[in-house]
Amino acid sequence: MKKSKRAAIWAVFATLMCLVGTVHAADGSPEIDTGTTAWMLTSTTLVLLMVPGLAMFYGGLVRTKNVLGTMMHSFAAMAIIGVLWMVCGYSMAFGPNVLGGWCGWNPDYFMLKGIDTTILDSGIPEYVFAMFQGKFAIIAPALIAGAFAERIKFRGYCIFIVLWSLLVYNPLCHWVWASDGFLFKQGAIDFAGGTVIHISAGSAALVGALYLGARRGYPKTAMHPNNLVMTLVGAGFLWVGWFGFNAGSSVESGLKTAQALTATQIAAASGALSWMILEGLLHKKVSSLGFVSGVLAGLVSITPAAGDVLPWGALVLGAVGAVFCYYAIELKNKLGYDDTLDVFGIHGVAAIWGAIGLVFFLRPGAGSGSFWGQLWVQTEGSIISLVYSGVMTLIILIVVDKFFGLRLSEADEKAGMDHSLHSERGYGMLNLNS
Amino acid sequence: MKKSKRAAIWAVFATLMCLVGTVHAADGSPEIDTGTTAWMLTSTTLVLLMVPGLAMFYGGLVRTKNVLGTMMHSFAAMAIIGVLWMVCGYSMAFGPNVLGGWCGWNPDYFMLKGIDTTILDSGIPEYVFAMFQGKFAIIAPALIAGAFAERIKFRGYCIFIVLWSLLVYNPLCHWVWASDGFLFKQGAIDFAGGTVIHISAGSAALVGALYLGARRGYPKTAMHPNNLVMTLVGAGFLWVGWFGFNAGSSVESGLKTAQALTATQIAAASGALSWMILEGLLHKKVSSLGFVSGVLAGLVSITPAAGDVLPWGALVLGAVGAVFCYYAIELKNKLGYDDTLDVFGIHGVAAIWGAIGLVFFLRPGAGSGSFWGQLWVQTEGSIISLVYSGVMTLIILIVVDKFFGLRLSEADEKAGMDHSLHSERGYGMLNLNS
């Protein structure tokens, strides 16, 4: 952090400024804090790492013939939303209210053309904030893809995520995180995107799974993960990247960041441990897929709460979140719908639990008001995300289906996405022609 | 770093403060240095990355039927020690002396409940330091697992690492790194955990390998690595993560950090080069496993020394470390015991060499006292770690074996850990049922 020297008589004023966390240069604009900028650049990078991490996690769980197709869902989101966010996403999410507050808009944000030298009050260039947030916009639709796995057309998927990003993610992000978003103003706590990302993606996934229908042969035919080794490694990267996701959401490099990172680490570990113990008790065996599911359940549970709960709260949030997810998946198996990679069962359920459950573990001083008030706001936020995302997703799916087609033909589904959509094979080494 | 302005008359005092590296706010508590915090957050993340890196490294070296079981050793440590450290590990390691200095304890550290807003003198929140150190506590038992690979029960392993962490790691960490630890006070240099982590893990591995006995068929049956490709990639991540491990151990973002990172990079490269040349001379071929073994040998050799030796010292430490490890493994092959993944041969041997050898390459001013004094302290520290960890490990193994069982039954060992312990298969793609 570079600060111009000021005279002794400024001392009091400066102390004040430190308290509000902003430092202004002589001309009144905030100055760069190199440390905060460094951490936010790092966080941006870490959240980007989550995309290949997710591709590995998901890619390992499908059948061999769909591995590339599934990974392409994550990768395509990097490209498509990567461009879309820069063109108009950031503006819709973080511009001032337009359309009665449905979304935001700031012509300066269009193609990021007006923020070339803007420094935010937190001491980081606005570009960094925009890129950090852009990674979140990429992750959300990439998560949904897990519910579509093994049976969706690539073109339909691409168009779906464009529309979903424009019509669901950007508005929701605006409501919860923009300073004039209506949920933000009500004091909803969503530290790193439980409501904005995981609940909305989970809800979209549930609707998508029901709309698309089950994969051919499900659940009669056993469908084995093609590469649990890769899934484990992917989960490891998700854990690593989540440090950027949660601790970066403090938009500082200080105490709040440390608190968020600590809560994240603890909840991930306790989620995994809790799932391990549950499986150990119920099956006398601990599966590695169960382990990583527990990691994810813990990470998602803590996401809305990361910076606002004490370590023991993170411990409980993670552990209980894993149990909820375990039984949510069991319930899915009973109900028989085909949420292929359990996007709702993990992301939806854990995020709802985290968003509401956090109220019980708030650090003294966190939250804005009474326990019941906060509980209501949290519940309201979760319901809004759930319902809004669900309904809009359904509409988008119907439209895309009608105009471009969504579901693979039976022949293509049997042949596998890799061959029928991409004319490639994931593991050439399995065959002798390579 | 945010500093309140102070009047000109404070200038002298402030200069002084800079020298001791601490900046205090008006109320006397240290202030956040956003830059140092950013680097320490990053380091924590990088050390976390080492766990999947290690899982890949180890996982690729075992036989196909044990790949998930082996990776789960690393992953389980993330969850189990992750929780344990937060509950009591940090307190035992970094609290003030109790039990005559055998370990530390600070009730405030129990569940990290009393450090919610503590800032350390180095300008980082104490949470960050606790999390950074927690990753080290995770790595140590995960390393040991390499000696148990392909033949240990999962439950027994889990209980073993709990006890080992409580009875070996935490005390040792306290002795060497806590400000009132007895080795710390004697001036032992252990920059990033050669003694605390690698020697103790190496010694435990040796004892474990001898206690468990060889795998069925060893050494008659050739046991091929299932995935050297993954082992190579894992080694790459270990190298990357080690930058956090070593450079983060400076607990700053400055000159010492840069020195540690430089030494780490050089020693890794020279270790690899030295192993390559050795194999080239002896076998006329350079194997990729040899290459990555050399990388590890170099990295471990420099670990105790990273911040305290000059670049040419790092070059020599790494190169010679690789040669020692090469012959240590050759010796193991002659002796015929089954340290499956050569934990002692690499981590134990290189760390002993590094801890003692560093005395010859100390940067002027580093170390506390005479050459011979330092040499003795270093040797003493190594011996203590070797013996203490060895003896305690044996006791723990006997107890765990008696009450829970350690060694897989012959049938389960033949069937492989993945099937018999986790009911899964690592590479579904190899078969046609996925």
Add this chain to the structure above:
Amino acid sequence: MKKSKRAAIWAVFATLMCLVGTVHAADGSPEIDTGTTAWMLTSTTLVLLMVPGLAMFYGGLVRTKNVLGTMMHSFAAMAIIGVLWMVCGYSMAFGPNVLGGWCGWNPDYFMLKGIDTTILDSGIPEYVFAMFQGKFAIIAPALIAGAFAERIKFRGYCIFIVLWSLLVYNPLCHWVWASDGFLFKQGAIDFAGGTVIHISAGSAALVGALYLGARRGYPKTAMHPNNLVMTLVGAGFLWVGWFGFNAGSSVESGLKTAQALTATQIAAASGALSWMILEGLLHKKVSSLGFVSGVLAGLVSITPAAGDVLPWGALVLGAVGAVFCYYAIELKNKLGYDDTLDVFGIHGVAAIWGAIGLVFFLRPGAGSGSFWGQLWVQTEGSIISLVYSGVMTLIILIVVDKFFGLRLSEADEKAGMDHSLHSERGYGMLNLNS
């Protein structure tokens, strides 16, 4: 950043210092900026991550029998250039002009022995800068290896990269980036190494491919990638690491860094999108290899320009870069030479486009002089790199070939590098003997 307090009368001076970005301690030497140091340490780590990323990217594209041999090309560069750079590379690249400016030399830089406590004006220890730059020196020859894949001797390759680094990379780096380099003084813009790294590597690759000749059976025999899954993941890591590559090249943690990171993200996404659309139009299918080729094309295109163009410029540079690369590869297929992994087609072509094309998109104020002047300097730089690297590479290849041999024997080529050079197999799991 630690700053000693100074009296009020220093205020004006200090403001000035902030403008030039340098802070000096009382003794006149610059002081550490912990934030900038943190980001540069992180960038160094990220660029290191690119090496395993590249190994995965390349390794996945060759045939099963060559996967380890190909990955070893990247890894060996880490070790060999890692040591070479520390011994003399840094000195040749960043020392003051010697030999009439052909390269630099500073005896203090030999084995990095004289920079143990040097702090640069940018507020980072010189070690960090040296290590950051060292990673670039590693990447360049590792890139070239893609043109040699599947048919080069390991020993010949190792000697080649030593000579190439000494005779091509270090001088070129000196000319473009050292403050007394002749291209630097002419005002050539090469933000993160388009000219120095990608054009020179691309040119060397082209010469190498022509010199070595095609692989046996090329192009008649179809040669399938052994592991596109790994290639995809590797591309993900390259994208992640490139943030360090480009944003780190600002050698600060501020506005320029943010601008570079933003441009990098946008160009990668738009490159991928553009390739996707092209393939979609031409083949009605979008391949995953096409996607990641587009990512690379975008990343390389933006490399020379990252910190100096506006977001929309990055969008166009990336998108057009991908189209150029697509047709460059098509042209190669027509011409029939065997640049195995399209090093020239991607890195060479995209970097030339980026280096020259950036002139059209410069941020107001960037660049030194008139449009035409800049255009000429950029073109000149590209041609010099292309020609110098091409000619020198040819000479080096001839010499190495004569004294050590370069091309594998036909029998060894058929047996595969893994077996014939390293006596190993990449995927033991494919066989039943592991």
Add this chain to the structure above:
Amino acid sequence: MKLITAIIQEDKLDDVREALIAAEIGRITVTRVDGHGQQQTTEIYRGLVVVPNLIPKVEVKIAVNDAFVDTAVDTILAAARHGADGKPGDGKIFIAPLEECIRISTGERGGEGI
């Protein structure tokens, strides 16, 4: 006893399996193979359309008593075809003599053991 070996397309494995089970032929052994016949397929490699020399296939082996040979063959023929008329690449069926068949767990031999 005969050993029926069918080389089929990968995407037909499930269909063939299901049809065989419906025909009460449950015992089967399958292997991943690569083959070359009339069939041409294409893959895309960096924008280039590539024709692989060997195409991934699945080999299905069924040991049956003589009475079941026709059922098995007809079932496979029906299930392994792409479309009603079949397409090049749909595969081959080979029938070879089998002299003995032994169930390892019980030691039963011949028609019993099959």
Add this chain to the structure above:
Amino acid sequence: MKLITAIIQEDKLDDVREALIAAEIGRITVTRVDGHGQQQTTEIYRGLVVVPNLIPKVEVKIAVNDAFVDTAVDTILAAARHGADGKPGDGKIFIAPLEECIRISTGERGGEGI
């Protein structure tokens, strides 16, 4: 000459190999296959117990002169069983006629080449 093809459990490969070598049958070819028979096995998928349709197996092929057939079969039978009485899934042995056998390196044929 006969071609003995045994489909065995994965975990029995080492035992069978060792037993065959002890019986002086050293030449062998093995393949990774998947099979379906009586055997049921279970896997866990996110807390759900799953029954796979095809179970990974190992196929062992041994070409022997007629005199060695019984030795080979008995050896496999003894080594491939789980427990003394065997368990479903232990596998099958198929014996088929072989008309010729040629060692590529020398061109030796018949009993010599085996």
Add this chain to the structure above:
Amino acid sequence: MKLITAIIQEDKLDDVREALIAAEIGRITVTRVDGHGQQQTTEIYRGLVVVPNLIPKVEVKIAVNDAFVDTAVDTILAAARHGADGKPGDGKIFIAPLEECIRISTGERGGEGI
């Protein structure tokens, strides 16, 4: 009709394929197998020279009409050898009777379908 099964070295697959095509035998099925015979090979594991028990091989299966058997065998013999005199490990060729051969797409049988 005969079924020719050749176990060859991995690095000879391309040569054998090309030779067979030159001899107008284009239809082929190949499988990745592991085998043990006279051959010894070595691998390096952390500086230790290791002798694997099973060596990766490629199995080539060709169904041919009787008239083509000799051509096929001779072609393989010529193409699969390392050096003029062959080396241990070059592999084996097995010839077994084939009773029937059916092209799935058309239902053609016998010599037609091969």
